[in-house]
Amino acid sequence: MTTSKATSKKTSWASIIAAASTNPLGLFALIVLTVEAILGVVAASMGGDKSGIVIAMVVLFGIVILSVTIIAVVNPDALRGTASNTKSSSKTPALPEAEKTRLIQANEELVIDAEKPPLSSDDLTRQLQQLRLVLHQAPRYSTPTYYLDRHLSLIHWNVAFELIFKPVLARIRGRHVNYLIAELANHDAVFDHARDFTEKVKQGQLPLVDVEPLVFDSAAYGTVEFEKVATQLTDPDANLRAWAVALFLKNIDWDMYGPDLLQRLRDDKLWGIYAVSYDLVLSEFTLYKKLIEEVIQGIPAGARRVLEIGAGTGNVTRALLQRGYNVTSVENNPLMLEKMSSKRLDQTGRLRIIMNSVENIDLAEEGHFDAVVGVNVVYALEDPSGCFRKVAEALKPRGVFAFSTTHSETNLEPLLAAVESELKANGTFRAREEHYRRVVAINKDIEYTIARRYSREQYATWLEQAGFEIAYNKSSYKDAVIVIHARRV
Amino acid sequence: MLVLAISCPETRKRFQDALARIDSRMHPQMSARVREVVELDNEQRGLIESLKTYFGRDNGKMAVLISDWLVRPGGDREANTLARECQAEFGQNAFGTIAIMPRPRRVEDIDRTINSNCTDCDLENTLRLVTDRLDYISPPACPRALNAHSITVRSLRTNNETELREYFSLRHSVYSIMGYLEEEVEDSRSKLEVNEADVHAIHLVALHRDGKQERLVGTARVVTNTEPDGSFQRTLEAIVRNDPVARQHLDTPYSLGLPIFQSHKGMNRIIQEVFARDKTCGELSRVIVAPEFRGCGISRMLIGEALRKSIGKGVDRLFLECLQVHEALYQEHGFKRISGVVGPVVDVGRTMIAMEMRAESIERIRTELPMPLPGRM
Numbered sequence: 001m002t003t004s005k006a007t008s009k010k011t012s013w014a015s016i017i018a019a020a021s022t023n024p025l026g027l028f029a030l031i032v033l034t035v036e037a038i039l040g041v042v043a044a045s046m047g048g049d050k051s052g053i054v055i056a057m058v059v060l061f062g063i064v065i066l067s068v069t070i071i072a073v074v075n076p077d078a079l080r081g082t083a084s085n086t087k088s089s090s091k092t093p094a095l096p097e098a099e100k101t102r103l104i105q106a107n108e109e110l111v112i113d114a115e116k117p118p119l120s121s122d123d124l125t126r127q128l129q130q131l132r133l134v135l136h137q138a139p140r141y142s143t144p145t146y147y148l149d150r151h152l153s154l155i156h157w158n159v160a161f162e163l164i165f166k167p168v169l170a171r172i173r174g175r176h177v178n179y180l181i182a183e184l185a186n187h188d189a190v191f192d193h194a195r196d197f198t199e200k201v202k203q204g205q206l207p208l209v210d211v212e213p214l215v216f217d218s219a220a221y222g223t224v225e226f227e228k229v230a231t232q233l234t235d236p237d238a239n240l241r242a243w244a245v246a247l248f249l250k251n252i253d254w255d256m257y258g259p260d261l262l263q264r265l266r267d268d269k270l271w272g273i274y275a276v277s278y279d280l281v282l283s284e285f286t287l288y289k290k291l292i293e294e295v296i297q298g299i300p301a302g303a304r305r306v307l308e309i310g311a312g313t314g315n316v317t318r319a320l321l322q323r324g325y326n327v328t329s330v331e332n333n334p335l336m337l338e339k340m341s342s343k344r345l346d347q348t349g350r351l352r353i354i355m356n357s358v359e360n361i362d363l364a365e366e367g368h369f370d371a372v373v374g375v376n377v378v379y380a381l382e383d384p385s386g387c388f389r390k391v392a393e394a395l396k397p398r399g400v401f402a403f404s405t406t407h408s409e410t411n412l413e414p415l416l417a418a419v420e421s422e423l424k425a426n427g428t429f430r431a432r433e434e435h436y437r438r439v440v441a442i443n444k445d446i447e448y449t450i451a452r453r454y455s456r457e458q459y460a461t462w463l464e465q466a467g468f469e470i471a472y473n474k475s476s477y478k479d480a481v482i483v484i485h486a487r488r489v
Numbered sequence: 490m491l492v493l494a495i496s497c498p499e500t501r502k503r504f505q506d507a508l509a510r511i512d513s514r515m516h517p518q519m520s521a522r523v524r525e526v527v528e529l530d531n532e533q534r535g536l537i538e539s540l541k542t543y544f545g546r547d548n549g550k551m552a553v554l555i556s557d558w559l560v561r562p563g564g565d566r567e568a569n570t571l572a573r574e575c576q577a578e579f580g581q582n583a584f585g586t587i588a589i590m591p592r593p594r595r596v597e598d599i600d601r602t603i604n605s606n607c608t609d610c611d612l613e614n615t616l617r618l619v620t621d622r623l624d625y626i627s628p629p630a631c632p633r634a635l636n637a638h639s640i641t642v643r644s645l646r647t648n649n650e651t652e653l654r655e656y657f658s659l660r661h662s663v664y665s666i667m668g669y670l671e672e673e674v675e676d677s678r679s680k681l682e683v684n685e686a687d688v689h690a691i692h693l694v695a696l697h698r699d700g701k702q703e704r705l706v707g708t709a710r711v712v713t714n715t716e717p718d719g720s721f722q723r724t725l726e727a728i729v730r731n732d733p734v735a736r737q738h739l740d741t742p743y744s745l746g747l748p749i750f751q752s753h754k755g756m757n758r759i760i761q762e763v764f765a766r767d768k769t770c771g772e773l774s775r776v777i778v779a780p781e782f783r784g785c786g787i788s789r790m791l792i793g794e795a796l797r798k799s800i801g802k803g804v805d806r807l808f809l810e811c812l813q814v815h816e817a818l819y820q821e822h823g824f825k826r827i828s829g830v831v832g833p834v835v836d837v838g839r840t841m842i843a844m845e846m847r848a849e850s851i852e853r854i855r856t857e858l859p860m861p862l863p864g865r866m
Contacts (some may be wrong), residue, residue, distance in 0.1 A: 167648050167720050219647045219720065256643055386650030389727055449701045465654075467731055479584060 147244040152177045170362045185215040225251035272335035277435035279313040298402030298485030303370030307356040310377030314340035332357040363394035374403040388466040397486045404481040408453040415478040490522045494556040500605045511613045516620035518551040548642045559588035580813035583627045585619035632784030645692035647721045655705045657681035669837035679732035688717040706779040709791040711771040711799040713816040714746030747772040755830035771804040807846035823850025
């Protein structure tokens with residue numbers, strides 16, 4: 001039911017002719033068409049009486065139609081053969097070397113940077129040294145992967161794993177891998193395998209690599225089949241420190257999973273890149289500081305424990321810590337977290353960071369809070385209604401959920417204009433122009449994709465359904481967001 | 490057309506006057522149409538004949554009967570012979586009924602009930618509710634022009650509470666239009682139409698994408714007689730936590746697995762077969778499309794995908810119950826009426842027919858499915 005399949009097959013004249021010539025009927029049609037064309041050219045170049053040629057062309061055309069009709073009636077398989085041939089011919093044999101060179105040359109100016117000379121071996125080494133940390137991001141993405149410490153506890157996973165195993169993440173985080181095995185559809189076989197593995201280890205034969213099939217009945221993507229490939233990760237002294245377990249996808253409802261993965265990867269990158277720029281552009285912006293203030297004012301007097309959802313680069317976290325609260329911050333984006341940790345907020349000893357998405361954790365398990373805070377986070381959630389319910393469960397009675405979010409009538413223009421004029425007024429625009437432009441571009445993207453998904457009324461309804469009463473609901477931040485203080489009833 | 494069949498002369502006069510006052514605000518199919526006021530001594534036949542003539546004509550699209558004869562005197566819960574005869578005759582037509590009775594309440598196969606002393610406002614609202622339903626079941630005059638790629642049919646995300654709310658709330662709003670909801674569900678806090686069958690069902694949604702915005706515009710489910718999905722059940726319980734009515738519906742199981750087994754007595758033979766051979770059965774239900782998206786072929790997409798998904802998951806026999814007016818739609822998909830099984834359906838208070846998918850149609854879909862995984866269903 002997706003549209004991607006329809007557009008993925010492109011036909012060219014060359015491929016049609018190639019396909020036609022493999023079938024006797026197609027070959028016949030090709031010959032007739034060629035003769036027709038020749039006759040047409042002859043007729044055009046000839047003066048005087050053309051009726052003979054025209055008649056010949058009509059008769060020939062008639063013969064083609066007649067013969068196709070007869071074949072269609074007598075032996076329809078011959079016609080279907082053409083279709084299946086077209087399909088099988090899409091698996092083209094390897095190109096001859098000369099043809100490869102020709103294709104590469106033909107695309108040299110058409111594909112960006114293709115004209116660059118090949119890397120020398122020195123260049124290669126240098127590149128790898130420079131990019132070492134960057135290349136380490138790779139496993140964070142497409143192949144579902146999880147990480148075990150040397151005692152087989154689940155310490156981390158990547159974006160793709162998170163998508164598929166979403167419903168069970170809260171039950172397996174930080175737990176022994178047995179908890180993951182118990183969630184699998186083929187748990188018996190996997191437990192057998194795990195016991196065999198244990199026997200081998202006891203006999204002193206720790207496998208470097210471990211392979212087996214896994215099957216998981218995911219709620220969203222049907223029965224998912226993987227080939228598990230677990231690899232040891234070792235430190236410079238060759239000590240086993242952890243396992244990287246890649247799950248190669250053999251079977252999944254790709255119509256559901258494909259678009260989700262794409263969206264998730266895109267978001268992950270977008271927020272990561274955004275983090276760097278907005279931190280430079282916004283963290284000192286007067287209206288942003290005021291917005292943080294306005295949200296935080298919702299925290300009830302006497303509150304001690306505050307949960308912050310979507311902590312981002314830690315601007316709100318810092319404000320909360322300055323006011324003396326014990327803060328638990330939830331943030332999932334590694335780039336944002338890196339930015340945050342560079343601010344050394346944890347020196348206070350009152351900050352706990354949970355590296356996860358607020359949508360994947362059982363907030364109530366983190367204990368009960370006096371307040372939950374989220375500045376410009378809710379609009380980006382895939383399941384805001386579910387998040388509100390979880391927030392309600394994590395709050396003490398009369399606890400407050402204070403947050404700001406964009407809504408269906410949001411217009412970000414005035415806000416961005418205000419940012420620009422403030423940067424210009426304090427003389428930092430030049431230095432930060434590149435980051436400002438990036439913030440503008442990403443905000444435009446956000447504005448058109450996710451920021452305006454839900455109306456103010458919709459948020460109010462979800463809050464009420466989750467068991468909140470709204471104590472404060474005002475437009476703020478140049479009308480880019482609403483600030484809501486909702487009290488748990 | 491609006492037909493008044495009221496035996497009590499004062500009541501008749503009151504309704505005639507009230508209708509004259511609200512005429513300008515009525516549905517165009519009702520407003521200023523012939524209203525036959527029938528003396529109902531021996532004219533039941535005549536009434537049915539004139540309705541038949543009306544629906545037989547080209548412009549006969551929609552009729553509503555307002556009568557104090559639709560419910561048995563004495564206020565028995567059941568509709569009387571007039572109502573049942575109308576149901577039998579006009580089950581295929583856009584025909585609505587409003588029963589005048591002393592203490593209005595839900596009556597099987599009667600769209601709405603109203604008190605004889607009702608205000609103009611009550612009457613107007615009641616009529617609107619009935620014409621809304623008739624509008625919904627009639628083919629739309631000018632279906633929305635849709636880009637073929639703007640509609641996607643996919644499985645419901647059973648772990649996304651926002652999507653679940655949208656899903657069950659669309660069901661609620663359309664069932665409300667159809668007059669299927671019990672009063673307590675109609676007025677419930679969460680406005681979600683959800684029941685126990687949902688936790689052991691395959692759910693599908695149709696989404697309409699307009700630019701970057703996506704909206705849920707259609708639903709369908711196939712209830713199966715299999716084990717409930719525990720995590721889905723927990724999510725649903727969490728959603729309706731603050732709504733005692735919805736929670737009760739979620740907690741009340743259908744004793745024989747499928748709702749259809751419970752509502753039709755005539756299904757006994759099939760039920761015995763199913764239990765004797767331990768068959769995996771499915772019941773297609775809640776095929777619902779948002780009013781403004783009707784007529785675009787969305788229900789066909791939903792039905793097709795629901796059948797493929799459930800057969801792919803090992804369902805051997807498929808049933809459904811539907812209004813007679815939708816029989817042709819399901820015939821297209823390989824369903825065949827189960828003869829003799831017809832009657833009021835408990836949940837919705839409507840007479841419906843029962844259908845089963847032909848074995849050969851199931852087989853055809855099964856052979857067209859992608860190869861099943863080795864050793865698994």
